[in-house]
Amino acid sequence: MYHEFRRAGAEVAAISVDPPERSAAMRRDLQLPFTILCDTARKVITEWGLLNPREKGGIAFPATFLIDRHGVVRMREQENTMSRVPPARMLEYLRAMDEASQAPAPKRRGVSPGLMFLRAIANGFRHGTRVKPE
């Protein structure tokens, strides 16, 4: 799955408040090939508006971002634990993003990125995906 993302031209990184030892153990157990970042001070999570203060002394709300090579956010999805964005949909969105212009996305229009995202989902339904959704 990870190599699919690399082929689509993306790196993958996960971030939580778990300390490095805990994250390293999880990474070993699950044999995760991508980087895990440890925001134990809750600094980035708070700055990005994702702090859930009500659990375990403060953890991150689940969210997935797609950031392009200019550092511009192209997709931001805030999710709940039961329904994360399926990897297949992320891949479709990545490929749709690559087909579109390489220039940074227009600021906060709201319609373009959403339309691209819906088109990616529609393509997924039309053509099917080779990857099992999680």
Add this chain to the structure above:
Amino acid sequence: METTHGPGVGDTAADFTLPDSEGNPRRLSEFTGDTACVLIFYRGHW
């Protein structure tokens, strides 16, 4: 305390540095330099 929303679609994500699971400091820009980056925030270990 004022809560910030962070970068939305179309905004440039501010670079940050955090330790990875091996304790090495990593910058967000390492992941976005040559490629796009899928950044997944998760709850952490149960």
